[in-house]
Amino acid sequence: MTVHLAPLVLRLRRLAVVGALLSLAACAVGPYDTDGLSDLPPQDSPFLRDLSREYAALGDMERAEYDWPDTARFYDRAIRAAKGEAFPPERLDDRALSDAAQEELGAARARLVALFGAGARSIVGPDSARGQAAFDCWMQEQEEGHQADDIARCREIFLAAVTAIESAVDGALIVLLPDTDGVVGMIRVETPQGSVVLERERESAVTGDTQSAPQSTGTFLVADVEAVFGAALAAGPTPPVAFLLYFEQGTDRLTPDSARKLSEVLEVVGQRKLPQVEVSGHTDRSGSAAFNDQLAQDRAELVAQEVLGLGVPERVVTVVSYGERAPVVPTADGVSEARNRRVEIVVR
Template sequence: MSRIKLLGAFAALSLLAGCVTGYNIDAAKEVQPGNVSAFNAGLVKEYRDLTTFEADKMYDWPDADLFARKALAAANGETVLPEELANWDLPVDKIDEMAKYRAELVSLLDAGARTRVPDDAARAQGRFDCWVEQQEENHQPDDIAACKNDFLAALEKLKVTPAPMAPDRFTVYFDFDRSNIRPDAQAVLNDVVAAAKKEGVSEFSLTGHADRAGPPDYNLRLSIKRAESVRDYLVGKGFMPQNISVAGRGEADPAVPTADGVREQANRRVEIIFQ
């Protein structure tokens, strides 16, 4: 990422032999998935390849380290999500297009693509992150186009694969310090509504969560507000509020364990269970 690359470059020159960055990169180049899902195994390959390319071909240590950490997390069975655009210095005229495609990707992943077509889903996520990284640098048009085109081709495969039978558990995600329903969450909630009506479900359990950025008491209140936003959406679709239980866990039950103060998209969520 450009805003840290100068710092990363100096760190790489002076500390590469023993620094955490160098360790992550070396480990990721050799990592093999453990007892993980097929989707996570696919992510390991995607991020391992990106790590090797950025380190050995581009000498871009910060971004190589980013992809290395994602490869290692996937190999460990952790939830790894597509890059958040707010963390990157992208050209202003590209942000809307990329945000639209990220929302579409996340919606398809949450709708079951991770288990339905794990290899294509992993390819789509890896190539999206590649596109983000290349687009931020914005000086190698051929590499930008290659990542983007590979992503779009994989994304199309997620769309045309028939959907499985509806699950009884869904997850929607939220922006940092927000409880409003964003477009990708709305798409998942529409799937919840369709599945519930098809299965004759009228009762739901909603549990809100937060990441560890902010005080614990604030995060508890925020997690409840997120669950209440989902409840209000379902009520707006015709479900009875007395049939929807709402709870908040704050930062106490993370999907991805982090240090205190760390922002993590996977932890800003509401889990929906059919009763």
């Protein structure tokens, strides 16, 4: 009886090699395990929360198909979103695509990015997250090119999400931003149908028309504030800058620290194309009211002369004396207080 062992040994070796490759692949995807996502604090942004979930789901699907590179790619994006990073959809050159696919996907990406530039990620976060993840899914399936049903499914989800986004961003957008001093005020957005009060930084609302109530849209992403309002904010006037200079008691001599700070004041004035400079002099209450009025005037004029020395027209420099009448630290008459011996400069 003859026993042929060679084919059996060959099959066993082949199984051993396949098993080794699968083990290596499983190890390779280990660092992209999303179990750690549950330990991260949830993001305030509905867009970032849903974007992380969408990418994790895409990673799970690719993992089930043993597509380790795309598993890693999608899990990495899920983790980045969970940590608060608002990043764009994939670029066309991230994938190997045919010319026809590039044309269609390029138009789709431009449509989505334009909506993001209008604040869509903050206005309608869940749909925006779905649209971005579906676009990246469409790109990935299109690159593989052999699963027509999956390509069609990702494309369909993308188009539905973009259609929903376009209807949601159609209206007036109001976002509450701090003023130049960093103070956040309050805005009431009102139509005959209702109102919304905005009182937290980057809180926002959208109004369609007078026949519908304004809708609160939550807190705007910092990236979306820059995308929507960056050009307008940059074109606005440079915010005013205020300085305090202090003086030796009973004199118009600056303290050493304030003498050094005067150069900073002059530098800011010199940087403005059309500066407006307001200089006000103050004293403490250690002398008579008449003496303090003149001393405050002398102090203010000393600083003003330094400003005028830069070539700033005299008509844009305002000088005023408050004497002892506007103390920073209220004191009794006759009391010396260093913080009240000052000149205040506002450069606009």
